[in-house]
Amino acid sequence: MPGRPGTPARRTRRRNEVTVTLLDIRNVSYSYDGTVNVLADVSLSVEEGTIVGLVGPNGSGKSTLIKNIFDLVRLQSGSLRVGGHEHASPEAKAQGMYLSSNDYLPEFLTAREYLSLLGDLFRTGTDHCAALELFRRFSMEGRYDHLIEDYSHGMRKKTQLVSALVMRRPLTVIDETLNGIDLEALHLSEREFRRLRDEGRSILLCTHDFAVLERLADRVVFLDLGHVVSDEPTHELIAEHGSVATMVFDHLGSDER
Numbered sequence: 262m263p264g265r266p267g268t269p270a271r272r273t274r275r276r277n278e279v280t281v282t283l284l285d286i287r288n289v290s291y292s293y294d295g296t297v298n299v300l301a302d303v304s305l306s307v308e309e310g311t312i313v314g315l316v317g318p319n320g321s322g323k324s325t326l327i328k329n330i331f332d333l334v335r336l337q338s339g340s341l342r343v344g345g346h347e348h349a350s351p352e353a354k355a356q357g358m359y360l361s362s363n364d365y366l367p368e369f370l371t372a373r374e375y376l377s378l379l380g381d382l383f384r385t386g387t388d389h390c391a392a393l394e395l396f397r398r399f400s401m402e403g404r405y406d407h408l409i410e411d412y413s414h415g416m417r418k419k420t421q422l423v424s425a426l427v428m429r430r431p432l433t434v435i436d437e438t439l440n441g442i443d444l445e446a447l448h449l450s451e452r453e454f455r456r457l458r459d460e461g462r463s464i465l466l467c468t469h470d471f472a473v474l475e476r477l478a479d480r481v482v483f484l485d486l487g488h489v490v491s492d493e494p495t496h497e498l499i500a501e502h503g504s505v506a507t508m509v510f511d512h513l514g515s516d517e518r
């Protein structure tokens with residue numbers, strides 16, 4: 262059962278610092294057909310000011326978990342809280358931003374109009390100067406007032422990333438948005454994600470690019486067949502297995518699967 266709205270975010274004390282849980286996922290299970298569990302008792306948390314990687318084979322349930330977080334499918338069991346608020350509440354929805362794995366954007370708008378729309382929806386307004394500067398740094402100078410329908414696949418992905426960097430939500434969930442962008446844009450994105458983290462914002466980063474996670478993520482959660490197989494600080498995972506890829510391959514090749 263989801264908890265009551267307005268409950269303060271869970272606080273835990275680690276050494277001398279207090280960490281605040283921004284995203285709290287407890288015992289979430291989900292089935293599309295009422296028979297097969299696509300998610301099975303999934304629990305994980307994302308603390309404020311951290312980047313958490315989410316990895317797993319195709320069909321392991323990553324996108325379904327993200328859809329549950331954003332109330333895009335109805336929660337069937339367990340609880341989901343964002344900033345201490347029940348996930349379907351307006352307070353929870355005001356904290357998060359979801360970059361989906363596809364590159365669908367409203368084609369009949371310009372990037373300026375799209376970002377203005379987001380600023381209105383989030384009631385934050387839009388910093389167009391910051392967006393223009395990001396467009397310049399993403400090698401899209403001069404395209405801000407062009408219709409999105411004229412953008413390439415990579416430009417749409419970069420526009421999604423710019424939207425997250427301009428909106429600066431407490432929680433940004435990124436589902437494979439880094440696919441298809443060039444190395445220069447990837448480098449810039451990584452730097453900007455670190456800046457978000459330094460500001461105390463959090464990112465749940467779902468990607469098959471393990472090298473990105475080794476550079477960026479504070480923790481990596483590995484989902485397989487709807488179960489959390491491993492949830493470890495990245496440096497401990499690398500010390501134990503050598504790399505994220507080895508950890509994943511070892512599990513996929515093991516008898517316990």
Ligand SMILES: Nc1ncnc2c1ncn2[C@@H]1O[C@H](COP(=O)(O)OP(=O)(O)OP(=O)(O)O)[C@@H](O)[C@H]1O
Pocket residue numbers: 293299317318319320321322323324325326
């Ligand atoms: N709308 C849907 N209706 C029925 N089954 C679905 C639906 N969406 C996803 N599934 C199934 O749920 C399972 C998990 O899919 P999901 O998209 O969550 O996996 P994923 O880990 O994000 O995969 P990928 O890495 O390929 O994006 C798959 O078996 C998929 O076929």
